[in-house]
Amino acid sequence: xxxxxxEPKQLxxxxxxxxxxxTRFSPDGTHLIAGGMDAQVHRWxxxxxxxxxxxxxxxxxxxxxxxLAGHHAWVGAMGFHPxxxxxxxxxxxGQLRCTDYEGQKLKVHWxxxxxxxGWLRQIAVSKKHLATVGRDGAVRLWSHAGKRIAEWKxxxxxxxxxxxxxxxxxxxxxxxxxxxxxxxxxxxxxxEFTLNEFYKLARIQDVCGLTRLVFLExxxxxxxxxxxxxxxxxMQGIPTLDWLDYATGKSTQxxxxxxxxxxxxTDVAWHPKxxxxxxxxxxxxxxxxxxxxxxxKEPFYSSxxxxxxxxxxxxxxxxxxxLTSTSRGSNGNGRRLDKEGNYSGNTSPVHVFELPA
Amino acid sequence: xxxxxxxxEHALSRRQWLGGMGGAAAAGALGGxxxxxxxxxxxxxxxxxxxxxxxxxxxxxxxxxxKPNTQFGGPFRSIPTKLPGIHVxxxxxxxxxxxxxxxxxxxxxxxxxxxxxxxxxxxRGDPKNRGVIYPYFGxxxxxxxxxxASGLPPYVWVKPGSGGFKPTDAGFLGPKYGALAFGDGQPPxxxxxxxxxxxxxxxxxxxxxxxxxxxxxxxRRKANNEANTYVFDTAEILLKRREIxxxxxxxxxxxxxxxxxxxxxxxLIGRKLLEAGCxxxxxxSYGWDTHGDHFNGTVSLVNRFDQAFAAVLEDLEATGxxxxxxxxxMSEFGRTPRINGHAGRDHWPEAWTIAxxxxxxxxxxxxxxxxxxxxxxxxxxxxxxxMFHTWFRALGINPDAVEFDNGGQPLPIAHDEMGVIPGVLA
Numbered sequence: 158x159x160x161x162x163x164e165p166k167q168l169x170x171x172x173x174x175x176x177x178x179x180t181r182f183s184p185d186g187t188h189l190i191a192g193g194m195d196a197q198v199h200r201w202x203x204x205x206x207x208x209x210x211x212x213x214x215x216x217x218x219x220x221x222x223x224x225l226a227g228h229h230a231w232v233g234a235m236g237f238h239p240x241x242x243x244x245x246x247x248x249x250x251g252q253l254r255c256t257d258y259e260g261q262k263l264k265v266h267w268x269x270x271x272x273x274x275g276w277l278r279q280i281a282v283s284k285k286h287l288a289t290v291g292r293d294g295a296v297r298l299w300s301h302a303g304k305r306i307a308e309w310k311x312x313x314x315x316x317x318x319x320x321x322x323x324x325x326x327x328x329x330x331x332x333x334x335x336x337x338x339x340x341x342x343x344x345x346x347x348x349e350f351t352l353n354e355f356y357k358l359a360r361i362q363d364v365c366g367l368t369r370l371v372f373l374e375x376x377x378x379x380x381x382x383x384x385x386x387x388x389x390x391x392m393q394g395i396p397t398l399d400w401l402d403y404a405t406g407k408s409t410q411x412x413x414x415x416x417x418x419x420x421x422x423t424d425v426a427w428h429p430k431x432x433x434x435x436x437x438x439x440x441x442x443x444x445x446x447x448x449x450x451x452x453x454k455e456p457f458y459s460s461x462x463x464x465x466x467x468x469x470x471x472x473x474x475x476x477x478x479x480l481t482s483t484s485r486g487s488n489g490n491g492r493r494l495d496k497e498g499n500y501s502g503n504t505s506p507v508h509v510f511e512l513p514a
Numbered sequence: 515x516x517x518x519x520x521x522x523e524h525a526l527s528r529r530q531w532l533g534g535m536g537g538a539a540a541a542g543a544l545g546g547x548x549x550x551x552x553x554x555x556x557x558x559x560x561x562x563x564x565x566x567x568x569x570x571x572x573x574x575x576x577x578x579x580x581k582p583n584t585q586f587g588g589p590f591r592s593i594p595t596k597l598p599g600i601h602v603x604x605x606x607x608x609x610x611x612x613x614x615x616x617x618x619x620x621x622x623x624x625x626x627x628x629x630x631x632x633x634x635x636x637x638r639g640d641p642k643n644r645g646v647i648y649p650y651f652g653x654x655x656x657x658x659x660x661x662x663a664s665g666l667p668p669y670v671w672v673k674p675g676s677g678g679f680k681p682t683d684a685g686f687l688g689p690k691y692g693a694l695a696f697g698d699g700q701p702p703x704x705x706x707x708x709x710x711x712x713x714x715x716x717x718x719x720x721x722x723x724x725x726x727x728x729x730x731x732x733x734r735r736k737a738n739n740e741a742n743t744y745v746f747d748t749a750e751i752l753l754k755r756r757e758i759x760x761x762x763x764x765x766x767x768x769x770x771x772x773x774x775x776x777x778x779x780x781x782l783i784g785r786k787l788l789e790a791g792c793x794x795x796x797x798x799s800y801g802w803d804t805h806g807d808h809f810n811g812t813v814s815l816v817n818r819f820d821q822a823f824a825a826v827l828e829d830l831e832a833t834g835x836x837x838x839x840x841x842x843x844m845s846e847f848g849r850t851p852r853i854n855g856h857a858g859r860d861h862w863p864e865a866w867t868i869a870x871x872x873x874x875x876x877x878x879x880x881x882x883x884x885x886x887x888x889x890x891x892x893x894x895x896x897x898x899x900x901m902f903h904t905w906f907r908a909l910g911i912n913p914d915a916v917e918f919d920n921g922g923q924p925l926p927i928a929h930d931e932m933g934v935i936p937g938v939l940a
Contacts, residue, residue: 175585176853194853196583230582231589249589250582275604276589292813314813360674360801361775363814390570390800391858392807420806420856440806441855465855483855488805490850490861491627500889502585502852 163458165446165478165510171201171219177505178233179424180468180481183242188258189219189470190244191481191507192232198225198246200258201507219509225256225263234289236282238301245287247277253289255303267303278316279369283324286341290315296329298341307341316367317383322376330381332356332365336406350406352381352399359389366394368423372403373451379403380433384421385413393417396437398425400451410452418443426471426478428512432457436466436480441488446480463508480508559838560662561873561909563655563794564784564826566843567637568819570629570803573849573859574888576603576812577819578867579620581888586851589809600880605816608824614878615827615836616871617938621882623895624847624863629803632846632863638685639902641929646920647685651905652794654927656691657684657918658911664791666755667748671695672780672787673798677702679745686920689741693796694749699776699783701752701759758786773821781822785829788839802845806856819843827871840908841871851889865891868901874908876940894936899929904938 175195182189191199200222205215225246234247237258243266244258253272257263273291281288286306287299292314298307313331320327321338326347330336334355338348355366366384373380379401384394396419400410414422419439426434432450437443444466447459468481487503495501573588575581580592580603592601595613602610609616625640626632638648649657656668670693671680677697681689696702707716724743731739757763761779772778777799784797799819804811823843830836848866849859865884871877885892906913906928913928 194589195585230591233589250591275591361777361799361815361818362801362811364807365810389811390803391805391856392811438856441858444855467857487852488854488856488858488860489852492864493852500851500887503854 163513164460165458165512167508167510168217168477169219169509171221171479171507171509173199173505173507175505176483176503177481177507178231178467179235180470180479180507181235181237182470182472182479183244183258184237184239184473185242186473188222189479189507190235190258191468191505192235192246192248193224193505194231196226196228196230196232196248198228198232198244198256198258200224202259223261225258227254227256227265227268228252234277234280236280236287239282239284241301243301245280245282247272247280247289249276251275251277251291251293253277253280253299253303255301269299269303269305272297272299276314278314279318281318281320281327283320285324286320288318288320288327288329290318290329294331296327296339298327307344309337309339309341309344309346311337314365316365317370317381319370319372322372328370328372328379330355330367330370332363332367334365334367336370336379336381336401348406350401352401354385354397354399354411355381355383357386357389357394359386362389364389364392364394366397366421368421369425371425371427373400373427374429377403378409378451380425382422382425382435387417391440392420393440394420396420396422396435396439396445398422398433398435398449412449412454414447414456415439415445419445423467424469426469428471429475434469434471434478436469438465438467438483441465441483444482467505476512478510478512480510481505482508560791560793561659562662562788562792562835562839563652563905563909564788564830564839564841564872565652565794565796566781566823566841567796567798568802568843568845569633569798569800571845571847571849571861572802572816572819573804573808573812574620574862574866574884575849575851575859576605576809577816578602578606578618578869579884579888581884581886584887586853586888588853597878597880603816605813606820608820612824612827615831616841616869617875617877617879617881618867618869619881619896619901619935619938620867620884621891621894621896622848622863622866622868622898622901623891624866624898627847627861627863629846629861632861636844636846636898637683639928640898641902641926642931644925646923646925648925649685649687649691649918650683650693651902652693652796653684653687653691654918655794655909657687658906658916658927659793659909661748662791662793665748665751666787666790666792667694667745667752668793669693669796670787670792670794671796671798672699672784673796674698674776674780674800679741681741686925687918688737690737690744692741692745694745694752696759696783699759699761699780701756702749706753706756752790755790758783758790771821772825773818775818777818778822778825781826785826788830788835789833804849805854805858805860808849808853808858810857823869830872836872839872840874840905842905843869851887865889870904870908870938872908874910874939876938879937881935881937896935897929897932899932900935902928903932903934907934907939 251273274293276292364386368383386394444464447456465483681692684691
């Protein structure tokens with residue numbers, strides 16, 4: 158049994174009317190932003206609430222703000238401007254937008270309606286640029302003002318993207334697990350390496366496991382995150398973390414968590430104290446939160462209390478994090494109506510936690 | 515007020531989509547690919563069936579009946595088709611250009627939401643329960659129409675995995691009308707005469723086999739022996755067309771057009787079997803039961819179906835065979851509008867789509883509709899019994915007049931309280 162003193166403490170559950178795909182805290186820590194299947198950008202802001210009893214400490218609460226509209230499909234890609242209080246969001250019809258995230262009257266700074274032909278999968282942001290990847294097999298480099306600067310195009314859908322820590326290269330991974338290092342100045346792919354474990358052809362289905370590429374603090378290690386697929390249809394696979402020596406592309410450590418039903422590590426965050434926070438989503442009803450240090454064989458913390466977690470966000474104070482999950486009883490064949498006789502959809506409760514001291 | 519914009523505002527324009535693609539279809543078409551064996555069957559213009567079975571359940575929302583920018587619509591766009599006002603998922607670009615060749619029934623509402631009950635119930639036409647096991651559609655056609663003049667097995671099945679003779683499909687009709695399955699698109703392992711055996715030796719061996727079979731059959735059920743003999747004899751005829759299964763000899767261009775994947779190659783073999791004269795060809799694809807990671811999985815699943823389906827329609831049309839071949843593409847049900855926690859869709863018999871083409875079918879028709887959210891059928895609903903009536907009629911069989919004979923017991927060939935779906939037949 159886990160030591161309650163070392164258990165993250167749940168502070169709040171934020172409700173949403175629809176399912177959410179990605180969640181992140183703003184760099185200044187004042188806002189929590191989520192992209193939804195309802196084509197909306199959902200927002201909450203950090204508020205101090207008067208204590209219930211005199212003498213108690215002020216309580217911090219995340220309170221909902223009006224959503225941002227303007228997308229037309231699933232908002233699953235997100236990144237923050239490094240200086241201004243702007244957010245970049247991308248949707249599954251290929252639109253890329255830059256808007257304010259703070260305040261009531263939110264300005265749309267720019268919008269590229271066809272940044273990609275179809276599903277814009279991820280956004281990465283550096284000090285000078287942002288990079289986007291999509292189902293069209295393209296990697297596109299943009300200025301923060303929305304000007305397209307460079308493009309690379311391949312045959313496979315691209316799922317994951319990040320910048321090299323110095324901002325000089327874009328690193329991206331495709332549906333077949335091929336990771337490429339792109340020098341956008343020379344427009345040359347300088348290196349590529351294939352992570353075979355992140356792809357499987359199951360009958361006629363490409364089963365793709367790569368969800369994220371993350372540079373760890375030293376920049377020498379590139380972490381590949383996702384799933385080693387074992388079957389398609391109802392996707393099965395083993396949640397997988399692959400620590401890669403960035404210089405060679407070779408795996409230095411591979412950690413596989415759980416069993417085939419656990420499927421994906423959907424999201425991770427690097428904690429400055431030297432460990433990774435990881436969230437998984439498996440077959441309906443399965444999900445784990447675990448924390449693991451590089452080099453160690455097992456997580457030092459894991460919990461299955463929250464299932465089907467699709468996003469994990471670490472607050473800039475490094476003391477709080479959120480897990481964006483799926484409502485209970487989310488699956489079921491055939492006609493299943495609610496008490497009022499309506500056919501309702503699922504939702505994504507956002508669980509706010511405090512890390513143990 | 516709905517904050518979402520209307521789907522068509524963001525769909526690619528019809529002109530934009532079709533532009534530049536006009537010549538592609540014609541250019542890719544058959545041109546010289548028709549094998550000499552086709553001639554005879556084509557001249558006969560005997561009615562045939564291509565039955566494409568996507569096992570597990572294809573999502574109507576990511577294929578024939580998209581509802582983009584709605585609560586359950588999923589991440590994909592819809593695209594315009596050759597039929598003004600009709601959209602399909604962006605994952606079906608090839609079929610979008612062939613919508614004038616097919617008929618969609620978007621108002622299917624069937625009874626079962628499980629595979630184990632749903633697959634046989636659907637393929638047997640879900641008739642009223644009379645205490646007998648009804649035949650699958652393939653077996654029914656094999657019994658009612660028999661082999662074509664080619665003499666080839668009337669009901670063959672190209673599928674991944676194991677092959678062999680599948681008598682259970684035939685239900686009360688008896689094992690003779692079962693399916694001859696070509697597992698992994700290959701004939702049964704002992705189909706070919708070993709090189710070490712001369713034709714004379716083979717003939718002598720077969721005579722001996724017949725004599726043994728005759729003696730063996732005397733005290734046993736007639737139907738089983740009949741089935742054995744029948745299958746063996748028809749397989750012998752098929753042996754003369756063994757080049758069908760040697761895909762290494764197919765032109766690479768043709769293979770590429772169908773797609774270098776299981777469904778593509780099996781569809782191509784299926785077309786060759788139709789050309790050769792098999793009455794009913796079932797082509798099977800597995801792995802459509804996408805309860806998890808549905809949207810990523812669907813990209814390749816639907817795209818590959820789109821490629822293979824468009825190619826076979828193109829070729830059947832180019833040879834004129836589409837005029838006398840009923841083409842059906844379907845699953846046992848659709849998939850739930852609700853998206854589960856594993857980013858999947860579950861089983862949904864409440865509102866789904868079947869695609870039809872070919873003989874007797876009203877090409878370019880879209881029959882029935884679902885509501886704006888895609889959750890339920892709006893207006894008239896159709897069950898698989900209606901579909902069986904429609905298919906039989908398309909093949910020139912009157913389900914109100916023709917009956918099965920189950921050992922003297924007359925049985926309707928389709929649900930006796932249902933009828934043809936209006937608008938589907940030409």
